[in-house]
Each structure stands twice: as structure tokens, then as C-alpha cells.
Amino acid sequence: MSFKELGLSEPILKSLEELDHSKPSEIQQQAIPVILAGKNLMAAAQTGTGKTGSFVLPMLEMLIEKAKPYDKNVHALVLTPTRELAAQVRENVHKYGKFTNIKSTVVYGGAKIFPQKSKLQSGASILIATPGRMFDLLSQGMIDVTHLKMLVLDEADHMLDLGFIHDIKKIIGMTPAYKTKFTLFSNLFKNKLKS
Ligand code: AMP
Numbered sequence: 001m002s003f004k005e006l007g008l009s010e011p012i013l014k015s016l017e018e019l020d021h022s023k024p025s026e027i028q029q030q031a032i033p034v035i036l037a038g039k040n041l042m043a044a045a046q047t048g049t050g051k052t053g054s055f056v057l058p059m060l061e062m063l064i065e066k067a068k069p070y071d072k073n074v075h076a077l078v079l080t081p082t083r084e085l086a087a088q089v090r091e092n093v094h095k096y097g098k099f100t101n102i103k104s105t106v107v108y109g110g111a112k113i114f115p116q117k118s119k120l121q122s123g124a125s126i127l128i129a130t131p132g133r134m135f136d137l138l139s140q141g142m143i144d145v146t147h148l149k150m151l152v153l154d155e156a157d158h159m160l161d162l163g164f165i166h167d168i169k170k171i172i173g174m175t176p177a178y179k180t181k182f183t184l185f186s187n188l189f190k191n192k193l194k195s
Contacts, residue, residue, distance in 0.1 A: 006032045008061050011099035016057075019095060025050030031183075032058050035150075040182045052092045055152050055183050060097045062149065063125055072123035073147040077175075079131050079168065081158040083108035089128045089154065102126060109133040117142050131159060131167035138174055148175045150183065157186040 027045045035058035045051035090106040104126035107116040
């Protein structure tokens with residue numbers, strides 16, 4: 001199975017080639033077609049398995065056609081338990097999306113909110129965030145999630161352990177649930193992939 005056979009298009013294949021990712025990892029082979037088919041997904045995968053690519057690659061693919069420089073709406077949101085993971089996901093979006101014009105940004109707690117607000121004002125199709133800061137910015141009207149197509153909960157079990165459940169519920173409550181696809185990654189379930 002190749003990345004091309006998974007349905008990824010040229011700009012993304014080009015970045016994978018440049019990164020020397022010659023074929024999809026097991027979790028990528030399983031998750032990418034499910035997400036591209038527009039289904040909800042719950043998956044178990046640990047860091048080091050290529051799990052970030054398994055949601056970032058189809059996310060870029062879904063947005064590639066629709067990315068327009070003047071569009072300031074958030075189309076995909078990734079929630080992560082820590083700012084380190086948020087930064088890591090952003091880095092992946094950046095490297096896999098190098099040959100696309102899809103804009104992304106990252107916001108997290110424990111850092112000044114003002115610079116994050118100004119980054120948001122210039123627009124981002126993909127937003128990576130920790131739940132507390134995300135809810136703060138949503139409540140202040142700084143982020144519009146009414147056009148959200150995809151919501152990823154990365155390391156969902158870790159987010160629950162850290163007590164983010166209330167923020168996550170409130171964020172989900174503000175998304176257009178009827179058109180947003182959900183992807184949940186956890187370390188907890190053993191080799192179970194549901195769609
Ligand atoms: P992750 O599990 O997402 O943290 O990824 C772990 C590492 O594997 C990262 O350095 C990725 O760049 C790398 N990686 C992800 N997918 C592939 C792949 N298909 N082939 C080779 N390396 C990969």
C-alpha cells in the first residue's frame with residue numbers, strides 16, 4: 001500500500017517524498033481511508049507509530065481544494081492535552097502541508113494570549129489548541145468554529161486525566177455537530193479501530 005493508493009494528492013505526496021516517508025505506517029493505512037471517507041473514527045495509537053500523520057494527512061487532503069487565502073474560517077481543529085504536543089502537531093501540519101497553501105496556527109495555555117489573538121486574526125484553516133485556551137478564545141469571540149469540518153481529539157485519554165472534559169464538552173457544543181467529523185486518538189484501547 002502506497003500513500004498514492006490511499007488517495008493523497010500531489011502536493012502532499014511531494015512533501016512525503018521529501019521527508020523520505022516511503023510508505024504509510026500501519027495506523028496510517030487503517031485511519032487515512034476512514035477519515036477520507038468522511039466517517040467518524042476512534043483509534044488507539046501511541047506516539048512513534050505515525051499517528052500524527054494518520055490524521056494530519058487526510059485533514060490536509062480534505063482542505064486542499066477548499067483552501068483560499070481570503071478564507072478566515074477554521075475548518076479543522078486538533079485538541080491536545082499539552083502545549084508540547086500541540087507544537088509537535090503544528091510542526092507536522094507544516095511539514096506535510098509544505099506544498100499546499102493551507103494556513104495553520106497553534107494556541108495554548110501558559111503563554112500570553114495577546115500574540116495568539118493576533119495570529120488568529122490573520123486566519124487559520126487548521127487550528128491546534130489545548131482545550132482551556134481554546135475555550136477562552138472561543139468565549140471571547142476570537143475563533144469561529146461554525147464552519148468546522150473535522151475535530152480531532154489527540155491523546156483523548158490524557159486530556160480526560162488532566163480534567164479537560166468540561167472544556168471539551170463546551171467546545172464540542174459550539175461546533176456544527178451535524179457536519180463535523182470526529183476523530184479520537186487514545187493510548188488506551190488495544191488495536192481496536194472503529195468507524
Ligand atoms: P508520531 O507517531 O506521529 O509521533 O510519528 C513518529 C515519527 O515517525 C515522526 O518523526 C514522523 O515524522 C515519523 N513518521 C510518521 N509517518 C511515517 C512514515 N509513514 N514513514 C516514515 N516515518 C514516519
